Amino acid sequence: MSGESDKENLAEGTLISHLLELRDRLMRALIAVAICAAPCLYFQNEIYDFVAKPIQAQLGGARLIATGIVSPFMAPFKLACIVGFLISIPYVLWQLWGFVAPGLYKHEKKFAIPLVVSSIVLFYIGVAFAYEFVFPVIFQYFIQNAPKSTQVLPDVTQYLDFVITMSLCFGIAFEVPVAVVLLVVTGIITVEKLKASRGYVLIGIFIIAALLTPPDAVSQCIMAIPMYLLYEGGMLMARILMKMRIEHQKQEQADGS
Numbered sequence: 001m002s003g004e005s006d007k008e009n010l011a012e013g014t015l016i017s018h019l020l021e022l023r024d025r026l027m028r029a030l031i032a033v034a035i036c037a038a039p040c041l042y043f044q045n046e047i048y049d050f051v052a053k054p055i056q057a058q059l060g061g062a063r064l065i066a067t068g069i070v071s072p073f074m075a076p077f078k079l080a081c082i083v084g085f086l087i088s089i090p091y092v093l094w095q096l097w098g099f100v101a102p103g104l105y106k107h108e109k110k111f112a113i114p115l116v117v118s119s120i121v122l123f124y125i126g127v128a129f130a131y132e133f134v135f136p137v138i139f140q141y142f143i144q145n146a147p148k149s150t151q152v153l154p155d156v157t158q159y160l161d162f163v164i165t166m167s168l169c170f171g172i173a174f175e176v177p178v179a180v181v182l183l184v185v186t187g188i189i190t191v192e193k194l195k196a197s198r199g200y201v202l203i204g205i206f207i208i209a210a211l212l213t214p215p216d217a218v219s220q221c222i223m224a225i226p227m228y229l230l231y232e233g234g235m236l237m238a239r240i241l242m243k244m245r246i247e248h249q250k251q252e253q254a255d256g257s
Contacts, residue, residue, distance in 0.1 A: 025095040032091040037084025044080035051163055054135035055154060058143045064156045075156040090120055119178045126174030127167045134222050141218050169212040173227050180234025191239050202228055
């Protein structure tokens with residue numbers, strides 16, 4: 001009986017220690033977000049002006065309008081908080097990695113680190129791609145195809161919500177290679193099956209792009225084409241990783257014999 005109680009006490013103590021560590025890491029992550037958001041809040045108007053450039057360029061430099069009393073303050077404030085969080089993502093994920101890493105095997109750690117780094121970089125690339133290439137095309141298309149009886153006067157809050165949604169969609173869409181690699185490495189699916197399913201994947205990507213983007217063919221193609229190219233890149237990465245894994249296993253077997 002005493003042995004069982006000792007095991008229960010040990011398990012309870014381990015659980016409490018893990019919860020305490022998780023609390024500490026969450027606190028560090030929140031502090032990092034606050035530190036990164038502080039300078040963004042100071043320059044919140046400048047940040048919003050930068051984000052508004054793509055649509056202002058299509059409006060001939062015209063200003064956006066604010067239909068709400070607090071909108072001129074809340075829209076830049078919201079954007080500054082989001083930017084601060086995006087800046088702090090590497091440190092937040094580092095804290096998460098520090099909590100999860102002790103429970104992983106050595107070979108899993110070697111695989112997980114480049115995967116996490118790749119996912120962060122690809123997310124940032126997706127957001128930058130949306131800002132530099134997608135927004136100018138979409139806004140130009142919308143404004144040029146507006147009825148002649150309509151004067152386009154975007155609201156600051158609605159514009160910000162649109163930009164945030166599209167940026168997140170493209171950031172997540174650029175995670176396709178990471179998802180493909182995870183599916184292959186974990187054994188859920190093989191590269192051969194992914195290659196054989198190219199046609200279905202292409203249709204699925206266009207459906208997803210149609211759901212995430214505004215209802216026009218231009219926006220859909222701008223998202224779908226990069227997603228499919230990233231899908232092909234993910235298959236290439238997965239093939240290389242699987243080849244490296246097989247060679248490593250053969251080397252271990254040779255060393256063991």
